[in-house]
Amino acid sequence: MQVYKPVLKTFLHVNPKIKLFLLTAITLNLSACSSLGVEPWERDLLATKAMALTSSPVDAALDDHIYFSKEASSGGKSFGGGGCGCN
Amino acid sequence: MSNLDGKSKTMNKKNHLKAALSLATSALLGTSVATAPVVQAKEVDEWQFDSAFLLYSEADRVTAGEGILAGTKTFDDGEILALKITVDALTGASANGAVAQPQAQTFTRPSGNGQYEIAAGETPLDDTFHDTRVQLNAQWTQLIADNLTGSVGGHFSKEYDYLSLGVNGNVAYDFNNKNSTFSMGLSYFQDTFTPEGGIPKPLSSMLVGDSSSPEWDKEFAKTRLGTSEDKTTADVLVGFTQVINRRMITAFNYSYSMVDGYLTDPFKVASVLNNQGIAQDYIYENRPDSRVKQSTFMQAKYHFDDSLLNTVADVSYRYMWDDWGINSHTIDSRFTIPIGRVSYIEPHIRFYQQSAADFYKPYIMDDEVPTGFISTDYRIGEMTAVTVGAKYGVVLNGGNELSFRLEYYRQMPTNAGFVDPDGLNSIDVYPVVEAIIAQVSYSF
Numbered sequence: 001m002q003v004y005k006p007v008l009k010t011f012l013h014v015n016p017k018i019k020l021f022l023l024t025a026i027t028l029n030l031s032a033c034s035s036l037g038v039e040p041w042e043r044d045l046l047a048t049k050a051m052a053l054t055s056s057p058v059d060a061a062l063d064d065h066i067y068f069s070k071e072a073s074s075g076g077k078s079f080g081g082g083g084c085g086c087n
Numbered sequence: 088m089s090n091l092d093g094k095s096k097t098m099n100k101k102n103h104l105k106a107a108l109s110l111a112t113s114a115l116l117g118t119s120v121a122t123a124p125v126v127q128a129k130e131v132d133e134w135q136f137d138s139a140f141l142l143y144s145e146a147d148r149v150t151a152g153e154g155i156l157a158g159t160k161t162f163d164d165g166e167i168l169a170l171k172i173t174v175d176a177l178t179g180a181s182a183n184g185a186v187a188q189p190q191a192q193t194f195t196r197p198s199g200n201g202q203y204e205i206a207a208g209e210t211p212l213d214d215t216f217h218d219t220r221v222q223l224n225a226q227w228t229q230l231i232a233d234n235l236t237g238s239v240g241g242h243f244s245k246e247y248d249y250l251s252l253g254v255n256g257n258v259a260y261d262f263n264n265k266n267s268t269f270s271m272g273l274s275y276f277q278d279t280f281t282p283e284g285g286i287p288k289p290l291s292s293m294l295v296g297d298s299s300s301p302e303w304d305k306e307f308a309k310t311r312l313g314t315s316e317d318k319t320t321a322d323v324l325v326g327f328t329q330v331i332n333r334r335m336i337t338a339f340n341y342s343y344s345m346v347d348g349y350l351t352d353p354f355k356v357a358s359v360l361n362n363q364g365i366a367q368d369y370i371y372e373n374r375p376d377s378r379v380k381q382s383t384f385m386q387a388k389y390h391f392d393d394s395l396l397n398t399v400a401d402v403s404y405r406y407m408w409d410d411w412g413i414n415s416h417t418i419d420s421r422f423t424i425p426i427g428r429v430s431y432i433e434p435h436i437r438f439y440q441q442s443a444a445d446f447y448k449p450y451i452m453d454d455e456v457p458t459g460f461i462s463t464d465y466r467i468g469e470m471t472a473v474t475v476g477a478k479y480g481v482v483l484n485g486g487n488e489l490s491f492r493l494e495y496y497r498q499m500p501t502n503a504g505f506v507d508p509d510g511l512n513s514i515d516v517y518p519v520v521e522a523i524i525a526q527v528s529y530s531f
Contacts, residue, residue: 029239034330035415036266036267036329036330036331037263037264037266037329037330037331037332038330038332038333039264039265040264040265042333043333044333045200045333045334045390046333046336046390048179048390048399050390050399050423050431051336051388051390051399053328053336053338053386053388054291055399055401055421055423056137056528057137057157058137058138058139058155058157058528059139059156059478059492059526059528061171061173062139062141062153062155062389062526065153065175066143066496066524067439070440070466070472070496070498070520071415071441071466071470071472071498072409072413072415072441072444072466072467073380073382073405073407073413073415073439073441074380075322075324075380075382075418076340076342076383076384076405076407076417077384077386077403077405078324078383079272079274079322079324079342080320080322080344080380080382081142081344
């Protein structure tokens with residue numbers, strides 16, 4: 001019979017040095033997060049259309065349709081969804 | 088004076104709402120309302136339209152034309168209504184899944200009405216392929232509490248042989264002075280497929296012979312299961328967006344997708360070859376009736392300064408894996424380079440690589456008894472694909488934008504370790520597919 005080790009238990013048993021490294025990395029990440037970002041008056045560049053996460057939704061919709069039909073992957077950025085026979 | 092102050096406060100409030108809404112909708116829905124109030128070309132309460140026509144044309148295969156008209160209206164209180172209609176028409180030839188042969192081959196059309204012949208050495212393509220599709224989308228987005236945005240949407244699409252209905256709901260929470268956004272979305276699709284000629288019995292042999300014989304219809308019906316099949320797709324998407332600094336924004340998504348129902352392609356067959364590699368039979372493919380896909384997606388956008396022509400770099404990476412044994416890597420990058428004050432050029436490079444599904448084979452041998460899942464569809468086989476191209480956009484008088492896009496897409500299926508029989512030595516088992524993508528867009 002195969003015995004599965006609980007994930008948490010496995011994680012807690014990792015090398016203490018790795019644990020320390022992970023904790024440090026996580027802490028640094030969290031503290032860095034709080035200093036990330038801009039003040040509202042510093043959004044001049046972020047506010048431009050070119051800096052929107054999807055700068056052209058129409059292009060994105062057309063591309064999604066093409067690649068959904070021709071490849072085995074879809075979604076990721078937005079919903080993968082159904083929606084067409086796409087042969 | 089106080090009036091002016093009051094008006095300014097109201098405007099600020101509106102702008103903040105808009106900023107919050109737009110960041111959330113960008114992250115979740117891919118809509119393009121700008122991410123902050125400072126630069127807004129259009130006033131609130133006006134419709135903004137994006138339209139486009141795209142031509143997708145494969146060498147010797149499918150050609151598709153697709154038109155989109157999308158309208159967005161932002162109301163006084165910052166609610167956003169987005170409506171979109173998409174119409175596309177498709178014609179041409181599609182690979183039927185069989186492998187090319189040193190001699191000519193005859194296949195029956197999916198409808199059962201007639202047959203077609205493929206010349207020696209040619210990849211079998213069914214050239215009766217045509218369809219027209221109409222799709223409607225509607226999305227409503229609004230602030231539901233401080234820093235919390237909600238959005239709901241619906242989807243309808245109808246083809247000659249396919250009906251798809253979908254709904255979605257999303258929430259986004261802004262924090263850290265709106266520099267961070269956590270979002271979550273759910274979507275559900277219900278699709279019905281009614282292919283011409285009905286649903287073939289998986290693994291049954293394609294009937295080939297005299298289709299004008301009185302027995303034909305009866306014999307053809309024996310290879311059919313019914314007239315239609317259903318499929319449902321449930322997606323969960325979790326996202327995190329972080330403004331790094333004045334020039335950089337990043338996004339991270341995780342998605343989980345469950346697809347259940349009829350996932351087989353009723354138009355695809357597999358060649359059954361003898362040990363010389365000569366086709367003895369063609370059997371209809373058979374895929375599992377469920378698929379669980381997961382993906383992680385990362386995106387960074389960076390606005391360079393004058394020294395790099397104020398270029399905006401948009402780079403993203405997606406890793407997808409599923410329980411069919413497919414995993415894929417997608418790297419997508421666009422560089423928007425302003426030319427003067429009113430136009431820009433945007434080179435685009437996309438790289439895609441996928442592994443094959445566990446049940447993918449380019450063909451089967453007649454000493455293997457096909458009992459389980461089998462598909463020869465190159466789209467779930469091992470493949471690398473590349474897209475290169477560019478877009479040119481110009482802002483006309485009045486702020487309307489006209490743009491042109493031209494791209495080249497190349498799919499390169501590869502051998503995932505199958506050893507071909509000698510008879511296929513001179514045959515291209517993994518043919519390259521090339522396509523041109525041409526698009527004109529106009530926003531007004």
